[in-house]
Amino acid sequence: MFPLLLTLIQQANEFSTSSEGREYAPPDGPLYYLVLIVSSLIVVGVVYYTIKWFIWPGEQSEDHIKRKILNEEN
Template identity: 45%
Template structure:
C-alpha cells in the first residue's frame, strides 16, 4: 500500500506544464501559466471542461473500486468457468 501511495504522489508531482509567454498573456488569470492557446471563449467552455473532469474522475473512482473488489460471487458467472478451465 505504501508503494502504491508513493507511486501516485510521484506521478502527480511530475505533471508540470507551463505556457509560453505569448500564450500566458492571452489566458484569463485562473489559467495563466498553465495552458496554451487563446483560452476559453465563453462560460460554456468552462462548463464543458468541468463536466468532462467530473466524468473522468467518476470513471476513475469506479474503475479502481471494481478492480479492487469486483463482487461477482455467483458460481454461474463466466469468470468461474474460465478460471476452472486453467
C-alpha cells in the same frame, strides 16, 4: 529511411512551435467552463469505478464465467 524520419520529426517540431496562421485566444464564456467541469467529472468517475471494480470486482453469481474457468478440472 533514417534521414526521412529525422526530416519528419523536424517538420513536426517546427509546425508545433510556429504561430503562423493561428492566433491565441484565451478561453471565454461559460460554455468552456461547463465543458471543462463535465469532462473532469467524467474522468474522475471513470477512474473511481476502474479502481473500485479492480479491487472489489463483486461477481457473486455461481454461474459466472470465472467460476467455470477456475473450477474446471483438467
